Amino acid sequence: MSPDVGLISLFFASIFTSNILLSNFLGMCSFISVSKDFTSSNGLGLAVTFVMTITTAINWLVYHYLLIPFGLEYLRYIVFIIVIAAIVQISEMVIERMSTNLYMSLGIFLPLITVNCAILGVALFMQIRNYNFLQSVIFGLGSGLGWWLAIVSLAAIRKKVDKSPVPGPLKGPGITLITIGLMAMAFMGFSGMLNVQ
Amino acid sequence: MAQKNWIAIAKDNLWYNNPVFIQILGICSTLAVTNTLINTSIMTVGVVFVTGLSALTVSLLKSFIPRKVRMIAQTLIISFYVIIVDIVLRAYVPEVSRALGPYVGLIITNCIIMGRTEAFAQSNPPLLSLWDGLTSGIGYMYVLLMVAFVRELLGFGTLFGFQILPDNFVNWTIMVMPPSAFFMLAIFIWILKGYMFRKEVKK
Numbered sequence: 381m382s383p384d385v386g387l388i389s390l391f392f393a394s395i396f397t398s399n400i401l402l403s404n405f406l407g408m409c410s411f412i413s414v415s416k417d418f419t420s421s422n423g424l425g426l427a428v429t430f431v432m433t434i435t436t437a438i439n440w441l442v443y444h445y446l447l448i449p450f451g452l453e454y455l456r457y458i459v460f461i462i463v464i465a466a467i468v469q470i471s472e473m474v475i476e477r478m479s480t481n482l483y484m485s486l487g488i489f490l491p492l493i494t495v496n497c498a499i500l501g502v503a504l505f506m507q508i509r510n511y512n513f514l515q516s517v518i519f520g521l522g523s524g525l526g527w528w529l530a531i532v533s534l535a536a537i538r539k540k541v542d543k544s545p546v547p548g549p550l551k552g553p554g555i556t557l558i559t560i561g562l563m564a565m566a567f568m569g570f571s572g573m574l575n576v577q
Numbered sequence: 578m579a580q581k582n583w584i585a586i587a588k589d590n591l592w593y594n595n596p597v598f599i600q601i602l603g604i605c606s607t608l609a610v611t612n613t614l615i616n617t618s619i620m621t622v623g624v625v626f627v628t629g630l631s632a633l634t635v636s637l638l639k640s641f642i643p644r645k646v647r648m649i650a651q652t653l654i655i656s657f658y659v660i661i662v663d664i665v666l667r668a669y670v671p672e673v674s675r676a677l678g679p680y681v682g683l684i685i686t687n688c689i690i691m692g693r694t695e696a697f698a699q700s701n702p703p704l705l706s707l708w709d710g711l712t713s714g715i716g717y718m719y720v721l722l723m724v725a726f727v728r729e730l731l732g733f734g735t736l737f738g739f740q741i742l743p744d745n746f747v748n749w750t751i752m753v754m755p756p757s758a759f760f761m762l763a764i765f766i767w768i769l770k771g772y773m774f775r776k777e778v779k780k
Contacts, residue, residue, distance in 0.1 A: 404755075405755065406683070408605035409604070413601075461685055465648075494652075504679030548774060554767050554770070557760075558763045
């Protein structure tokens with residue numbers, strides 16, 4: 381049932397060749413608005429990776445052991461988003477208890493993750509592609525890392541772009557989109573290495 | 578007064594405060610579907626439907642929803658409409674539904690819808706919210722259709738699946754690939770904002 385994909389190649393493919401952001405366009409809103417600042421991008425990347433790995437695992441279990449046996453597959457959107465919201469809430473409380481420093485540095489970004497399309501997207505992709513449990517977890521982790529890598533590199537590039545002369549109407553979002561486009565092209569260069577669908 | 582208000586909302590959503598090229602919202606789930614016009618039109622119609630009706634519903638229910646749980650309540654309302662869209666698409670246009678893949682479900686996390694319900698429908702009467710939702714959906718629709726027009730024309734030489742360009746035209750493969758979506762959107766932002774700036778200077 382599940383596709384025959386090696387775990388290692390799946391891991392690297394989800395980071396580089398089928399990067400959730402640059403080839404599937406997911407998580408753009410927070411990607412564009414947060415990447416102005418390096419520190420907060422780093423924090424958000426960490427939080428996304430963490431939440432994505434955990435929610436993918438839980439959503440897989442919920443989908444296969446709750447929704448399929450009861451024939452409720454059409455409820456998956458609602459169930460997935462509730463699981464994500466719940467996990468975000470719980471991890472917010474856990475992080476607050478365990479490390480105040482990390483909690484402060486994540487700040488507003490943690491609750492915002494609930495509406496990050498990349499998280500829901502990974503859950504839907506793993507369901508559509510019929511990944512088994514281990515593949516889903518690896519896919520979630522890899523996509524999270526890929527998102528983190530992309531946002532941190534964009535934040536670094538934007539620091540330079542801010543100081544460059546850019547035509548007026550293209551300032552801000554316009555030039556950022558062009559930068560992202562160039563990054564997407566660079567990441568496409570990896571696609572000869574691996575191809576996982 | 579009321580009349581003017583309605584027009585002002587429409588102008589804002591379609592042009593001065595367009596969700597796509599001014600606010601850069603909701604491009605996540607949809608840049609991916611702009612490689613053919615058919616997919617884009619169906620997807621954007623879905624978004625307009627969901628934005629309008631969920632704004633209406635949130636506005637109708639706003640006095641019953643406690644403030645603390647309003648986010649999750651909004652998300653549930655939005656998912657309800659998205660499930661309807663998904664079921665309708667699967668029933669009537671199964672091949673488009675398959676091509677769109679997970680992106681129909683991702684309408685739930687489309688920031689425009691969340692933004693409109695949170696920023697507008699929470700504090701405005703139902704019909705005005707419906708209008709606001711519909712117009713911002715349309716503001717989103719036309720920008721994406723322009724992007725899809727160029728991408729399909731240059732990438733496949735077709736429009737809505739019909740061959741437009743002559744056979745000896747070499748397709749621009751890059752136009753079907755992800756990066757071109759970013760480039761095209763950036764170019765449209767450039768043109769539209771440039772036009773807007775020039776008008777402001779003239780004033």
